[in-house]
Structure formats: C-alpha cells, structure tokens
Amino acid sequence: MxxxxxxxxxxxxxxxxxxxxxxxxxxxxxxxxxxxxxxxxxxxxxxxxxxxxxxxxxxxxxxxxxxxxxxxxxxxxxxxxxxxxxxxxxxxxxxxxxxxxxxxxxxxxxxxxxxxxxxxxxxxxxxxxxxxxxxxxxxxxxxxxxxxxxxxxxxxxxxxxxxxxxxxxxxxxxxxxxxxxxxxxxxxxxxxxxxxxxxxxxxxxxxxxxxxxxxxxxxxxxxxVSPPIALDELRRLTELFPRQGYEFELDPSFEPESKGRDADMPAPVPENTRKFAVLQRYNRLNLVVPVDAPHMWHAAMQSKSCRLTALGEHYRRLVEKKRI
CATH class of the missing domain: 3.40.50.1460 (Rossmann fold)
Structure with missing residues (x-):
C-alpha cells in the first residue's frame, strides 16, 4: 500500500x-x-x-x-x-x-x-x-x-x-x-x-x-513508466555479451541494407540482422559502442566489432544476477 x-x-x-x-x-x-x-x-x-x-x-x-x-x-x-x-x-x-x-x-x-x-x-x-x-x-x-x-x-x-x-x-x-x-x-x-x-x-x-x-x-x-527498450531485449545482454570485456564480432551479413555493399560481401542473414537490430537499439541507449568504427553500420560493413559501455556492463551484470 x-x-x-x-x-x-x-x-x-x-x-x-x-x-x-x-x-x-x-x-x-x-x-x-x-x-x-x-x-x-x-x-x-x-x-x-x-x-x-x-x-x-x-x-x-x-x-x-x-x-x-x-x-x-x-x-x-x-x-x-x-x-x-x-x-x-x-x-x-x-x-x-x-x-x-x-x-x-x-x-x-x-x-x-x-x-x-x-x-x-x-x-x-x-x-x-x-x-x-x-x-x-x-x-x-x-x-x-x-x-x-x-x-x-x-x-x-x-x-x-x-x-x-x-x-x-x-x-x-x-x-x-x-x-x-x-x-x-x-x-x-x-x-x-x-x-x-x-x-x-x-x-x-x-x-x-x-x-x-x-x-x-x-x-x-x-x-x-514504459521502458525505452523492451525488457526481453534488455535481458539478451548476457546472450550477446556472455562475459565482461566481450566484443561481439560483426560482418556485412548483419546489415540488412544492400546499399553500400561490395560485390564480394556476404548477403544479409535474417538471424544476424535481427541481432543487429537489437545491438543498434543498445547503441542508441549508450549500452553498446562500435570498436574502431564511427557508427554501427561501419562496424558491420567493415567486419569490426562492438562492445559494452560502462552502462551496458552495469545492466549486463543486473541481467546476469537475475535482477531484471
């Protein structure tokens, strides 16, 4: 009460x-x-x-x-x-x-x-x-x-x-x-x-x-209030980043758009594009940043990676401890 x-x-x-x-x-x-x-x-x-x-x-x-x-x-x-x-x-x-x-x-x-x-x-x-x-x-x-x-x-x-x-x-x-x-x-x-x-x-x-x-x-x-990201997506932090310091490897198959894709690049893979959509939402909330790339799109197209920010690691630990 x-x-x-x-x-x-x-x-x-x-x-x-x-x-x-x-x-x-x-x-x-x-x-x-x-x-x-x-x-x-x-x-x-x-x-x-x-x-x-x-x-x-x-x-x-x-x-x-x-x-x-x-x-x-x-x-x-x-x-x-x-x-x-x-x-x-x-x-x-x-x-x-x-x-x-x-x-x-x-x-x-x-x-x-x-x-x-x-x-x-x-x-x-x-x-x-x-x-x-x-x-x-x-x-x-x-x-x-x-x-x-x-x-x-x-x-x-x-x-x-x-x-x-x-x-x-x-x-x-x-x-x-x-x-x-x-x-x-x-x-x-x-x-x-x-x-x-x-x-x-x-x-x-x-x-x-x-x-x-x-x-x-x-x-x-x-x-x-309504959270800025669905809680089931937030709970996927431990799936996509299983441990502290983990870098999620990307490649062109994660990017759904064909624009800017070279002929020798792999085609989009639906399972990967779905994961990439979640990672991009993490990025907009400052949970994830691309590594050695200005944007998530560049990280995918250049086969770079992404990692958790300090805030992202905080929420990853909360998920790991089943507090979310």
Missing amino acids: RMALIVGINHYEHGGSLYGCVDDAHAVKAVLERHGDGSINFDCRMFTGTGPTDRVDRSLLKDRVNDLFTAQTDIALFYFAGHGHIEATGGYLLATDSRRGDEGLSLSDVLTMANNSPSRNKIIILDSCHSGIAGTPPAPGNLASLAEGLTILTASSAEQYATEENDRGVFTTLLVDALHGGASNLTGDITPGSIYAHVDQSLGAWEQRPIFKTNVRQFVSLRK
Whole structure:
C-alpha cells in the first residue's frame, strides 16, 4: 500500500499570497496516482489553500501529516508547496492561519513523525523556501538525523528561497517532468535519487540548489513508466555479451541494407540482422559502442566489432544476477 499526502497553499491570511502552489499540488497528485500504464500507484489525499473558505490551517496540516506517518504502508509520501520559514529554532512550513513564522508546522515535528513511522519507506518532498534545513537539527554543525527508510528531497538549501516561474514552482515543474519519465532508468523505474539527479542537472550553479538526504537499504521506485527498450531485449545482454570485456564480432551479413555493399560481401542473414537490430537499439541507449568504427553500420560493413559501455556492463551484470 502506498499513501501520499499532497498539500499546496496559495492563500495566507497574514502574509503574502503565492500563485503556483495549488496548481503544483494538483500536478503532483495527477502524476503520482497512476503508473505510466494507467495502473494504480499512490492513494493520494490532497489539501489546498486557495482562499478564505478553502484553507489549510496548522492544526489540520499537523493532524494529516501525523495520520500519514502513523499508517503502516510500503511508502508514505508527504509533498508540501507553500511558504517556508527558518530561524534559530529551526524550519517551519507555514499554514493558512500562521501569523508568524514559528506558528507554522515545525520541520522537527515532521521529522520526528517520519522517523517514528512504521512505514517501510518515508518520502518528504518540500517546495518551500529554506526547506533544505529539513532533517537537520538547528544547532550549528549537527548532522541530519534520518531513520532507516527516510528520504528528504527539497527545492532549495536552508539559506535559499524556492522560486516560482510562470505561476509554477521551478522545483515542482522539474519534479513532475521527472515523474512523467524524465528520470526513468532502462527498466522504467523512477527513484528519489534519479529525480534528484534530474532536478540537480536542470538547475544552474546560480539558481536554487535542491537538497537530497536519504537513509535507505533497498531500491525504492516511486513510479513506473514504459521502458525505452523492451525488457526481453534488455535481458539478451548476457546472450550477446556472455562475459565482461566481450566484443561481439560483426560482418556485412548483419546489415540488412544492400546499399553500400561490395560485390564480394556476404548477403544479409535474417538471424544476424535481427541481432543487429537489437545491438543498434543498445547503441542508441549508450549500452553498446562500435570498436574502431564511427557508427554501427561501419562496424558491420567493415567486419569490426562492438562492445559494452560502462552502462551496458552495469545492466549486463543486473541481467546476469537475475535482477531484471
């Protein structure tokens, strides 16, 4: 069972309003509810603060976070988009009725609830200013304190603001893109780590810097999408490359096209052309490269070979260990 609590607050009674947080919450809910093939993923509950009659007060926010992290689930995910505050006593998530920064929900309280949660995996994703302090005690020099199975992903460091662009949070826009498949691996899995890498690589050195903290022992997939290559073809890595460092020998019989073929070259062999089609798909995914040839076509026509890249060898080992 997977549960997600999704909160987006635009309206603040005692502070400046935001514009993209509610839309961001809707976008996160939409992508988390289903896997790429339409099958059920997270059971989502969403709360939004859009105005005086649609609000997320501090008591409601704290109660719902507590409900999430006291449930016994495979994954408990908390997403928050709204104002954040930091001071000497730590960081806070501001609710609709917060009159001042320290009247928000304390991130120390959120961390305590998550650390004590019976859920196997706990994911906290924060798109708020100064959210990078989450998981770190306020005293200078203290290290983050995360229970096993807890991951925190934040839009910015403790010192930075989380920015909006085109009425959407910059961080959440990248987060949603990652969940839609931008951060998937070759098996179609999207993990917290791959999401962080996607967001981190998309932001420049002068922009807000995302923060990633984790203490996990097992692979955690937040969403599955269609893989870029069929898994049965990926599993053929060990058939075509039976050992590390192996080079697959090619010749013109692997190339199906007759164009550019000399008269003394062997004709295409259907079994070989089928293998070559798989090798070319590996090449497009940076799993395989030709040896001493600019392209796979040249490698075949010049009777060269191809070999696995470091990424290809990684997936070959996964197949060999029956992990794919």
